[in-house]
Amino acid sequence: MKYLLLLMTGLQLLFLPQAHAQEEAAAPKLVEWEYTAEKKNDGTYLLHFKAKVAEGWKLFSYTMSDDDPNTRFTLDSLSDTRAAITGVQEVGDLKTAKEPILDNLEIRYFEKEVDMQATTELKGEPGDIKGVITYMVIKGEEVVPEETEFRFNADPAAGLVAAKAGLQINAEEAGKLKRSKIDLKNPVSKVGGILEEGKGVWVVFLLGFVGGLIALVTPCVFPMIPLTVSFFTKSSQNRKQGIFNATMYGFFILLTYVLFSVPFHIAGAAEPEIFNNISTNVWLNIFFFAVFVVFAISFFGVFEITLPSGLASKADSKANKGTLVGIFFMALTLVIVSFSCTGPILGSLLAGSLNSDGGAWLLTAGMAGFGLSLALPFALFAMFPSWLNSLPKSGGWLTSVKVVLGFVELALAVKFLSNADLVTHWGILHRETFFLIWIIIGLLTTLYLLGFIRFPHDSPVKKLGKVRIFFAVLFGAFTLYLIPGITNTKYARLKLMSGFAPPMSYSWYGNSGHEKGAVEPDVINDYEKALALAKEQNKPILIDFTGWACVNCRNMEENVWTDPEVHALIKDNYILVSLYVDDKQKLPEGEEFLHQFADGRTKEIKTIGNKYATMQSENFINSSQPLYVLISPEEKLLTLPVAYTPNIQEYANWLKAGIDAFEKVKN
Template identity: 30%
Template sequence: MSKINRKRNFMGLFAPFIIVLALILPGQVAVAIDDEAGGPTSPGVSVTAHWSTTAIPANGSSELGLLFKVPDRHHITDVEFGLFFVELSDTLGLDFGAPVFPKGEPFHDEVCYRGEVLVRVPVTASGDAVVGSHVIPVSVGYQICQEFGQEVCFLPEDKVVSAATEIVGAGTEVVAANERIFAGSAGIKPEEPQGLEARLMAALARGSWTAFFVAFLGGILASFTPCVYPVIPITIGYIGGASAGKPLRGLALSFIFALGIAIVYSSLGLFAAATGTLFGSISGSPVVNIVIALVFAVMGISMLGAFDIALPSALQTSLVGGSTKKGFFGPLLLGMASGLVMAPCVGPVIVALLAWVAQTGDLFYGWALLFTFSLGLGLLFLVIGTFAGAIQALPRAGSWMESVKKGFGWVLLAGALYMLRLTLPESIYYACWSILLITFSVFSGAFDMLSDEATARQKIGKAFTLVIFLLGGIFLFKSFYPNAIAGTATTGTHQELEWMVNKEEQAIDLATTNDMPVLIDVYADWCVACVELDEKTWVVPAVQKRVEDFVRLKLDFTKETPWVSEMKKKYKITGMPTVILQKGDREIARFTGFKPAEEFIALLDQHNL
């Protein structure tokens, strides 16, 4: 127990004598003993517990603040009397330091405390602190005095205050909390938040509007992740073809396309946070993938000149006041479909947003933040689409422009087929690619005769279409004999890691019995970043060597089941991939999204694993 608490016990022995002395001293402060005799009654003091950080990391520190709200024209007596105290016992691997009382105000010949009084207690967590949510009892005491009318000091009061907190694994990033309460008081200063996720959580904790700026910036950065790449050629293909050589029209179409992305992406995020489902899981449905592919295919066929896509004439007239303008329904629909495509794109910022919405239940504010993030995500496509529209505005019109438009249509068809890569069996998938490539080469004149006056450009174009035809033939062969090519291609590749798949209880028991660390990879088949982690990180020999003494566990969250819901709650999963490092019952570190091999090894080095 701290020195100040031992001093309180010593001074507490003399408290009755101090009260009696106050009673017999004329002209000094009276003490109210019998409130039922018609005298003044104590208004009481509200005492609440607050933490300076969102959680306490093992091998880390935080600060507990006990906030005493003293009523107007009252004060708490000097801490030297031993009646104003805060007591805690070390528990759960937490070591509580001596309480730090603020500087009091002069009152007669003593010191008193008025208004909001914050008593700060430094807290240090050991390496084996018990990870989880806890409620810590804190004993507090005070004596309150009335300053108006007859100056009266009421009998000392004491109570137990509950301080709820969460202990997290060592190295887990936490951010400052309750900054308004802790600002200006002496004690430990929380570390400045580092990284975009930490800055976002700090802004959310203090209710700052800068959270919107951070969310927008996070969306911009997320637009450069690999799972967004399939949408780029789709954007170029549609906007470039539909802009009709008008740069401003290209800008307008790009804006509507980005708006469609933002509407769907933010709505999916809000649904995931409100219902507890995994963000992006809707894209795992084969039906959804087929619908998205059909949308892209219809857009592509339209670009090839088969038909035009627009709202019904009656609805179009009512929307634009009789104008004959059309074509804005297409980019909105395509943008919304693209929002579904990018739903599996998660990272630290979107995971932090989803967790915050789920915890606070503030759906409107959460949707606004998610929509802002989505606008940042769509900014790249606004720029790309405008640029594609500008290409059509080049001074060379005629057949060249029509060829470019049809080329964009073929790009959309390729994008539609790419969306089915996880839905179709491999043999059928390659057969479809073969049909698409062969059809493209035939319609592009691969077998048309060239005249003697053919230009070099025409000859190069014919050679290109013949190469595409040959590639289509290779894919057709691969669809019937998948191992004929794959067998030679895989020679010399790295051996894959062995994982325990969905055997969570056995893996944890094995790790506990043998005192081994655990590597948990939470994945889904529809998660592009999960595949990237498998193909670019887990196959690296240096990584495999570092984790060979780990119990390696994969949790497959492709389909929502009661077991998946249980694991999701247990490990607090909001997006994929999520990788967790733990030892025993203690989580050491985690990250969400793709992490290259060198960064993963650096994470292991940071925690001496």
């Protein structure tokens, strides 16, 4: 029990920093801390951390071991080079007791208040030091981890002076994000505008539909079609009832998958930027990478992924009822027992939707398409059982489908690792490395389809059928198509892979060779520098709100900006600044702050991505990328902003309208 509680509290502490500002606003701390510094002699200080503990709670002592609940003081990496905590004394009423919830562990704790005094020695010249107090409190069966930041500023006279810890609201920095001169409602020209088109939703719906069709021919789903049809034909008293039951069965399969997207609508309503945060979160992308690799290994037949058997048993027991409730649980049972095959496809759909603009609605569209394509065959075959005779028999071909899906999952896993690599600039998965891995996966898939490679549970390929040859040729041709992507030639720009692979600039070869023809930003990730450059050259600014993991951004850069007319319009007439809203690079210490919105909400601005994502949403009421904005050096909005515009002429006309508008307002 003790170790389970410690594991749970450890997980809470892991995610605590991400929700720090929200938690502070939502509820007061169970322990309030005050800090003071007392100079003992040259270079030695006594830091007082005075704690006021909430009524009924117990604060664990600093003297508790590292393996048990405790209180700890940790300096950040920079402060650690300036100071060292050499000892901690506690002044207060220290109590001891055996705690039943912690396996009768003898705990040492304080109630109401305590002064924890940390002896600190400064190294070299005095400098600001800061850190964090991590501590746990207990009340009855509740063990709660908390943390709070502390800070001491160097003072020439007093030595160290306690200062406000954590990020503070900064009106000056906030003014740099909410630009008062930009008036979204009154551009010089009404050309442009962000159209709310449904094309993206329908594309994702169709992708989901195709995913459902693929799931149908997997070993977990295909054999269930005749079993389900047999159930309906035997249980229906007449044809009319059979058709009704089959229709409701299909509807409930569709409904089950659509309901999966509901929580994401709730989360998106609470925080519009959540989908961008999810899609570019480093650890989440690494998690997807690991999960997809596990799914691939499972598809190769090494082991089987299943949901808990109890869940399937409960759903199956309720499915025996001959009512709508029973039909619903039959549909739910199908969803559960087929998870080992549908899970990887659904995972691709989930991750792909959250990586796209549109968030929850795209996910709903994809899940609806998946559910519909999975539901239709079951419903139709239940209505017309004689059609079953036209279905191919189950056999080794189902295993082959599963193995090919395993290779596809491996390729998708590389994409998620690439997302994490791009936003952190690790440099481990350049464009050519990405293509090289995909080429190897494509070659292995082709060899498998041709019978040169076998996996566990595979039957020997005695004769290559037409379908197998077709897919072998398809994968082989695609593999050959990828090969120029690893070269330093003009052929390296692969149009089909635009936006999916890393950008051309993220290359083994740097910005040389095949990068010719691309539009290089005049300024990257610094709006103030772009503004100064625009005033110096008396040119308008093209703001490019983009993202390292943004597919449509790469499509625009590699297929629209490379057009000779568009290239010339941007290069000759605009100062181009690219602002990456998913850049995880930390801002310099003095530039971090707490941004307050008009409705009172606050948001921590700690990274370059935080800064420009907030700037985009505050000024242009939009959180999707790409977003293109044209302004004068005095920040007069020249046209209405535009989003993803794959039509080259339409985008060129918008740029020309910005030039004409600038002529009307320039000095």
